[in-house]
Amino acid sequence: MAIPPLPSILFEPLVHSALAEDLGRAGDLTGDAVVPAGLHAEMTFVARQPGVIAGFDLAALAFRLMDPAIALRIARPDGSAVDAGEAIAIVSGPARGLLSAERTALNFLCHLSGIATATAVMVEAVKGHKAKIVCTRKTTPGLRAVEKYAVRAGGGSNHRFGLDDAILIKDNHIAIAGGVHSAVERARAHAGHMVKIEVEVDTLDQLEEALSLRVDAVLLDNMTPDELAHAVRLVGGRAVTEASGRITPETASAIAASGVDLISVGWITHSAPVLDIGLDVLAKG
Numbered sequence: 001m002a003i004p005p006l007p008s009i010l011f012e013p014l015v016h017s018a019l020a021e022d023l024g025r026a027g028d029l030t031g032d033a034v035v036p037a038g039l040h041a042e043m044t045f046v047a048r049q050p051g052v053i054a055g056f057d058l059a060a061l062a063f064r065l066m067d068p069a070i071a072l073r074i075a076r077p078d079g080s081a082v083d084a085g086e087a088i089a090i091v092s093g094p095a096r097g098l099l100s101a102e103r104t105a106l107n108f109l110c111h112l113s114g115i116a117t118a119t120a121v122m123v124e125a126v127k128g129h130k131a132k133i134v135c136t137r138k139t140t141p142g143l144r145a146v147e148k149y150a151v152r153a154g155g156g157s158n159h160r161f162g163l164d165d166a167i168l169i170k171d172n173h174i175a176i177a178g179g180v181h182s183a184v185e186r187a188r189a190h191a192g193h194m195v196k197i198e199v200e201v202d203t204l205d206q207l208e209e210a211l212s213l214r215v216d217a218v219l220l221d222n223m224t225p226d227e228l229a230h231a232v233r234l235v236g237g238r239a240v241t242e243a244s245g246r247i248t249p250e251t252a253s254a255i256a257a258s259g260v261d262l263i264s265v266g267w268i269t270h271s272a273p274v275l276d277i278g279l280d281v282l283a284k285g
Helices: 012-023 029-034 056-066 095-125 144-153 171-177 180-190 204-212 225-235 249-256
Strands: 040-047 071-074 087-094 132-134 167-169 197-201 217-221 240-244 262-264 277-284
Touching: 012 056, 012 095, 029 095, 040 095, 056 071, 056 087, 056 095, 087 095, 087 277, 095 132, 095 144, 095 249, 095 277, 167 171, 167 180, 171 180, 171 197, 180 197, 180 204, 197 204, 204 217, 204 225, 217 225, 225 240, 225 249, 249 262
Parallel strands: 132 262, 167 197, 197 217, 217 240, 240 262
Antiparallel strands: 040 087, 040 277, 071 087
């Protein structure tokens, strides 16, 4: 399924900043010294390991900002599952520009493809159940929009994009407010009519209290599959159910089998390993 692209205005500052950081105060000393002016080259992106691709728009922009004459032809677009050794795109144009933008393009592409790949692993782990895999706000500062895009490319869904999306009352909010009831009542008095309220609960007693207050969603934190199944039965469709707490591909299936609607996973953005992608020279002239 095609992934709707991000508006370029959301990632242009990221790519511009990354290139400026790399070029520093004097530009690409190595490229200017070693690569003859006027030389053109053609290079291919190759997946060194299997995974799911995300981030080509950022890679393309890195090359375009470096030299508008560079062209990128994508064979395996974002959201594509690829095999090790598979050629996924070809980039061609002035060789100096290609080499100067290479690392920035690969940094974005490998990082975001790693997130998409990690997400796809989790999505596969809950296949056959209704639960959706969602990300969290545990993202790299400044990269939230593109990292959450990568989650979508991997087949996952997004939780809140920020503190202004919805009200999520967590354990520390409850502790400071003096309890679930107090926290929810204050939230309801403050929230606009379009804002939903979710409450994090650690126990079934807390869950019953939250349900009595007619919240929109409940975050069931660090519960066992049996506890989650019990919680889902208590909810009985009255609220969206979300499981969280150190969930891995090995534990995800049992958690999904409890009947929860969502499984939120922080590590797919904050700790996903990069997908190894190389850029190899095909021709020069």
